[in-house]
Amino acid sequence: MKKRIITAIVAIIGAIGIILLTKINTICLLIPISAFCVISTHELIGVIKIKSKMLKATSMIYAGIVPFLVAGDETYHAFFGKSFPVNLHTILLLITVLYVLLVLHSLIKHYTTVKFETVATLILGTIVISLGLSLLPAFNTLYYYYPKVFSKGDSMFLFIYSMVVCWTFDGGAYFIGSKFGKHKMAPNISPKKSWEGYVGGIVLGEVFTCLYFVLFNHFATADYKPVMFNLALVAIISPVLATLSIMGDLSASTIKRNFGVKDFGNFFPGHGGILDRFDSVLYVVPILYIICKIMVMVKT
Numbered sequence: 001m002k003k004r005i006i007t008a009i010v011a012i013i014g015a016i017g018i019i020l021l022t023k024i025n026t027i028c029l030l031i032p033i034s035a036f037c038v039i040s041t042h043e044l045i046g047v048i049k050i051k052s053k054m055l056k057a058t059s060m061i062y063a064g065i066v067p068f069l070v071a072g073d074e075t076y077h078a079f080f081g082k083s084f085p086v087n088l089h090t091i092l093l094l095i096t097v098l099y100v101l102l103v104l105h106s107l108i109k110h111y112t113t114v115k116f117e118t119v120a121t122l123i124l125g126t127i128v129i130s131l132g133l134s135l136l137p138a139f140n141t142l143y144y145y146y147p148k149v150f151s152k153g154d155s156m157f158l159f160i161y162s163m164v165v166c167w168t169f170d171g172g173a174y175f176i177g178s179k180f181g182k183h184k185m186a187p188n189i190s191p192k193k194s195w196e197g198y199v200g201g202i203v204l205g206e207v208f209t210c211l212y213f214v215l216f217n218h219f220a221t222a223d224y225k226p227v228m229f230n231l232a233l234v235a236i237i238s239p240v241l242a243t244l245s246i247m248g249d250l251s252a253s254t255i256k257r258n259f260g261v262k263d264f265g266n267f268f269p270g271h272g273g274i275l276d277r278f279d280s281v282l283y284v285v286p287i288l289y290i291i292c293k294i295m296v297m298v299k300t
Helices: 002-024 026-048 053-070 073-080 088-109 116-139 152-180 195-219 231-258 274-278 281-299
Strands: 184-186 190-194
Touching (some): 026 274, 053 088, 053 116, 116 152, 116 274, 116 281, 152 190, 152 195, 152 281, 184 195, 190 195, 190 231
C-alpha cells in the first residue's frame, strides 16, 4: 500500500507537469503521449509473447507516429503557421491499413509458429492503445477547430477530466470493494472486482469529478473558463464514463488472464505498467471525444 501511495504522488506531480505543457502548446504534449503509446505497446508485446523483431518494431513505430497524425493539420498550423500539403488524418488511415497488412503478411509467412489470436490481439491492442491515448491531446485542439463552440478552458478541462473520472472511479472501486465487496462482478476475469466496489466507485467518481469542475472553474482565469461544460453536464456524464472505464479495465484483464500474467509491466511500482493505469482511459477518451463531436453538430 505504501508503495502504491508513493507512486501515486509521483505520478500526480508528473501529470501536473504534463498539464502545464497543454498550456504551452499541444506540440509539446505530443512527445510524452507518443512515448506512452510506444511503452504501452511494448508492454502488450511482452505479455502476448511476440518474438518477431519485425512485428515488434512495426507495432512500436506505428504507435509512436499515431499521436502526431491524430493531432491534425490545425495543430501544426497554429504552431508553425503553415499547413501540410496532405491531410494528416488521410495519412493516418493509410498507415493504419499498411500496418495491418504488414502484420497479416507476417502471419501468413510464419503461420506455423505464429498464432492468429496472438496477431489479432497485437493488431487490435496496438491500434486501440495508440488511438485511445492520442485522443487525449486531441481535446486540446477542440478550441482551435471549433472556437465558436469550445473555449480554451473546455479543452484543458476535458484533457484532465478524462483521466480524473477514470482514476477516481478506479480508486473508489478498489478501496470500497476491498472493504465491503461480497458480490463478484466478473470472477473469472477479475476476481477482486465487486458490485459493491462498482457502486462505491461511481459515488466517489461523481463526487470528485464534480469537485474537480468546481475547483477548475473557480481558479481558472477568464481565458480558461469552460463554456460548453457545466456542473450539471459533468454530473450526468461522469457515471456513464465511469461505467465505460471498468469495461476497459475488464478488457485488459481478459488479455492478462488469457496470457497468464498479473500486470502488463512495472512502470508504476505497486500499480503495474502504463497500460495497467491507462486501460480504462482507452474506453473513456474516445466516447468523451464523440460526445464533444455531437456537441459541435448540435451547436453548428
